[in-house]
Amino acid sequence: MTDTTAAPQATSRRRSLPLHVLGPVLALIALIVLGAMLNSNFLSYANVTNVLARSAFIGIIAVGMTFVITGGGIDLSVGSMAAFIAGVMIMAMNALIPTLGIGVPLVLAGMGVALLTGLAAGMLNGFLIAKVRIEAFIVTLGAMGVYRSLTTWLADGGTLSLDFDARTFYRPVYYDGILGIAWPIIVFALVAILGELAMRKTPFGRHCASLGANEQVAKYSAVKVDRVRMGTYVLLGVLVGVATIMYVPRLGSASGSTGVLWELEAIAAVIIGGTLLKGGFGRVWGTVIGVLILSLIDNILNLASIVSPYLNGTIQGVIVILAVVLQRQGKSAE
Amino acid sequence: MTDTTAAPQATSRRRSLPLHVLGPVLALIALIVLGAMLNSNFLSYANVTNVLARSAFIGIIAVGMTFVITGGGIDLSVGSMAAFIAGVMIMAMNALIPTLGIGVPLVLAGMGVALLTGLAAGMLNGFLIAKVRIEAFIVTLGAMGVYRSLTTWLADGGTLSLDFDARTFYRPVYYDGILGIAWPIIVFALVAILGELAMRKTPFGRHCASLGANEQVAKYSAVKVDRVRMGTYVLLGVLVGVATIMYVPRLGSASGSTGVLWELEAIAAVIIGGTLLKGGFGRVWGTVIGVLILSLIDNILNLASIVSPYLNGTIQGVIVILAVVLQRQGKSAE
Amino acid sequence: QEDTMTIGVAIPSATHGFMGGLNYHAQASIERLEETYPQLDFVLATAGDAGTMVNDIEDMVATRGIDALVVLPFESEPLTGPVQSVKEQGIWVTVVDRGLSVEGIEDLYVAGDNPGFGRVAGEYFAETLSEGDNIVVLRGIPTTLDNERVEAFQAAIEGSGINVLDMQHGNWNRDDAFNVMQDFLSKYEDIDAVWAADDDMAIGALEAISQAGRNEEMWVVGGAGMKQIIKRMMEGDPMLPVNVTYPPAQIATAIELTALGLVSPTPVSGRFIIGSQIITQENAEQFYFPDSPF
Amino acid sequence: MTAILEARGITRAFGPIRVLHGVDFSLIPGEVHALIGENGAGKSTTMKILGGYLAPTEGELLLDGRPVRFADQREAEDAGILMIHQEFNLALQLTVEENIFLGREKMRGPFLDKKAMREEARDLLARLDCHADPRTPIRDLSVPNRQMVEIARALGRNARVLIMDEPTAVLTARETDVLLEQIARLKAQGTAILYTSHKLDEIARIADRVTVLRDGAHITTRPAEGFSEHAMAETMVGRELSDLFPPKVPARDDVVLQVEGLTVPGRVRDASFTLRRGEVLGFAGLVGAGRTELMEGIVGLRPATGLVRVNGQTIKPNSVRAAREAGLVYLTEDRKEKGLLLTKSLTENLTLLALDRFGRIFIDKKAEDTALTNAISDFDIRVNDRDMLAGSLSGGNQQKLLLAKTMLAEPQIVIIDEPTRGIDIGTKQQIYEFIAALAAAGKSVIVVSSELTEVIGLADRVVVMGRGHIAGELSGDAITEDAILRRAMGVDELTGASA
């Protein structure tokens, strides 16, 4: 009896799962179709490359954010952390030019500084949240203010610019690539694939989800709760470092206004992608789709000039809500 | 048997409760002492009135936010909603001058418009969250973008200004008061007292907490879950309207940059005050303390010109985190 | 001791290049003046929105007992009332850059010329381009100020037959300008020039253009004379033919004049409008300040 | 007498799976009607349908002879039908009083009448001989006290029909007695009571009629008179049942676990005992004796001082990981809050504790799948669908999944807290055999249980706890219900006098 009844259920799950899973995918496809209809250059190699490459920063960060949110946390500091890391990286590189000269060692040193600063910032957030046990929202809200103001202070209110020659040398890291695929896109893809693997196939991913679903149960199941939680913030910090490594060669500068609102964009991408804000369930590929949806909205608004540009924000807001409605409808149908 | 074991527990609670409750109060007192030491005018009537009156906007909103958060929700749209309501109110008042002339009816009409707009905005958020069941974070993030951009659009990219004479007539609503207490302070105090009563002494407050603690349980206990949830957002919307009524006479104008970051400030105040971000427990008086702490930080930074103004954000961030650490230490001691 | 006097300075915070420069000049001139005049005290407050700026001014009056206020209003309308009440308390008021919406409140007015800023750029476009040429415009953060500049620009090119293909907000931000310019380049085959209205945005736009390999096709006019841009002009970058001044140092002028008014009997009230000038490769050197962060 | 509530041909399906097949059922005022069946037989589902929490897929409900359809639970409550759930239905952050009156607060004018509510809460709890403070948050109550709150809430609402789904699963004998007295009182007042429990002796004591469900189908309804416990068990399981407890195997000599002077601040003081290889050690005590806290202290789940040695090696204190690496594993009594991730799949729950055994870098999903297949057959977990969520399993089957999860970690020493809570009698037998087999295989087991028969039937040696410390130890033939209770109570009086 159990056998025969089990069969239809399994198929129905297989049938209905796509509906809910497809929510964000459908929204993305709808946007692509809309874009293609509005402008013939939309699907051109150049435009596609532009959109993907500039999605990379938020995208790389959002992958890390997926783990934090899946583990029941949140990080509001990533945008200003990115600005701070970029500032520190630029200052370090400028300071190292006399010693290292301009070349690969300098760039590697800069990258090292960025990754270490990210690591340290992530550890600090993680420490305050996991060990001192302060609300993640407050810790990272505070950190957001701190990094933002430290960056302005480092830049003396202005802009920190990478030395011109160093910049010229470093520039290809954003603009070039291999086989016609720009580096930021490659790095984003790699981060996304590794993230997806980590989320679905490794104990770390499982532990994040169990932590977000019910911390007590995780603790009673010998999951090192503090360490996993800390791990999510450290991972995010390092990924902010990676994003910064791709960001600095683009314009070669950082200021107090770098990365403003990236945190909200990253969180929105994560949620649009189907990860639960309250934790316990996350999917990295969904986040990637969420990031692309957000980038495409901007791109299409620029390409289309439909209405007053003042109303761009309205359209964005409505589309974001609609994308999530689509996803939820899929879910409730199931 | 259970009696005797329960007894030490009860006393230990009674003894340690103050510690945790006192957390924010201690932080507030520390700030007041610091301020008084830094500047002899700090405790002057004028300064105290200034600080309290300007806390009123965020304060009134934060009282509403306390209910939303206690009920397990969040609202990121309040800042831009305030800007939008202010814009609509100003336009309505300007449009009504030919009909109503300048006088009490005009001001009352403006107030009515503000309250109704707030009510409608709150209902829209509440509807999407409670009935359509979309994540509150996404709905209100979307709404934030929408209201911000609508305000810019209404103002045609600039500033919406109240007619100069109407403004002069309306101005006392911010600057005057009774018995030397400015109106915003009176209104804030009233809202806070009513809020505290509603939270602790009415079924609505209880139902909010039960909703935030465990929605399923609330539902099984015949709590009208959707209605309560909706109620929290509507209440918040109306209170944003009330805050706007106090705000417009102060500056007499609204633009796309009105109320920027108010949402984060209000949420921070709520959490500093001891309300749990994940819902289930809220205290309005704590929120009031949280608001005062945030206002005082700004005030003290202006009193002292200690360091580079670029570092104000750093100091603010650190103090906010410290205030919550203080509170958490109290709690863990319990 | 007794005649120590305090000057309050309220300016917007350094959220983009120009404001960064302004902050720099404000701090630099305060340091300089504090050394020169030991009897002067300064309070500097930076604000991220109009409400905070009003708070700052209230605090200065209530707790620091300022004798003079130098203010660059975050927005004109909301600051008018509060500044007026400062004035009514007998405090000297200097308004910088953005006028209040009621005339005659301030003792001293020092300002750049926003319509001039747009007009000078527009005139250059009208002179240099011919009928049927296409341009795109990157606008700042939606504000009255941005509206004034853009309106003056449009008025100046009116009748020249120049085609404005598109205007979008780059928010005085490099990254936003980069994104918008990338999309303009995808959208329009033929662009002859870009008015970026601010050097931060110009930097983003230049980068997007060179990425697309269309350096030869168009030039860019920014504004406010950021040092990197001026340097490139001095080196004769063909993509940067001219720039328009909008000196962040005007705040220094205002603070210095205010200080002078307090310490000496010389009357310094009045209006000082610092007109927007055109910078070309020839005179660029005069506008190059390598020490400024802007 | 006419039925107050009647079900006719009720079926219920979750998705395509039917879990109830045409159940007929009636409830008469003033009777206690017991519903019994194996885990997953559909008892809770039937009760939820009668209580208005679930709608039947087919069939109809009659209230006072008239067909009704409850749109939601509120309508059922308005009709005087109340239900105590198998899984707790309390908001942890709220206080006892807030929970008891949630949704029907007492008012004085526009405000809550807190004083009246507090007093009434105290009275209700006192009727149940429970002295929890109405102002305590539920979070700070022990599991049995939470159950009492749950019962008090139902008592306070003056129901015409009271549905109780395994109310005694988490209670000890003494509290069970109190509850049964209350049931008798309500019955005398004419309340109709629908009752379920896996403790068949209770059924025999209080039931007037008994309905047996098997695999979602109605098997029989009979007067309780003349329906022996043994007959009930066999009707439920559908086969002959042999002796409940397997023969005891003597323990080896070597000590595997040594606990010395373990103190859990505020809960347990200075507890010392040893455990030998192949031994089944029972822990008995009254509610609140601190057994759970002691065990949690041993495995590092609670801050504790004192020494814990496994095979002579002192293990790092306050580290669950260290305990687990030493082969020491604890199965919690609170399966909903601490045991299972109710919103996650069976597999994710099953392998969480032993995840390191399923691949270091990547999780071997095939191995996980095999593990699930094995767990389902070894522990007889009744699943409708391998992809279902743990929270959709019936209560007893959740307990089996929890057991399977713990055993997957291949512990040397396993501490099982209330192992058969909510488990049907047939499965109980399987679990007992399983415990005996573990011991025979050289593993050691600590069984913490409030069911004295279970401790007596399984353990070689029993440690009795009272009021936070070890009050005595019994072994061999000295283990009797009476001896255990005397020790537990005797200590009670002794410290009561000194306090």
Ligand SMILES: Nc1ncnc2c1ncn2[C@@H]1O[C@H](COP(=O)(O)OP(=O)(O)OP(=O)(O)O)[C@@H](O)[C@H]1O
């Ligand atoms: N929400 C649900 N989704 C899917 N299946 C469910 C759901 N709730 C219950 N079931 C299934 O219905 C069947 C009956 O469950 P029910 O809880 O009624 O059993 P029970 O007799 O109360 O068992 P126990 O003695 O273990 O409490 C089980 O097979 C269970 O898995």
Ligand SMILES: Nc1ncnc2c1ncn2[C@@H]1O[C@H](COP(=O)(O)OP(=O)(O)OP(=O)(O)O)[C@@H](O)[C@H]1O
């Ligand atoms: N989370 C908690 N917070 C505060 N007190 C608790 C908590 N859990 C249990 N207690 C208290 O600790 C004491 C012992 O708990 P508990 O009743 O679980 O002991 P036990 O001997 O394991 O009994 P049983 O397992 O039969 O429930 C009781 O007084 C109880 O009220």
Ligand SMILES: [Mg+2]
């Ligand atoms: Mg059940």
Ligand SMILES: [Mg+2]
């Ligand atoms: Mg226990």
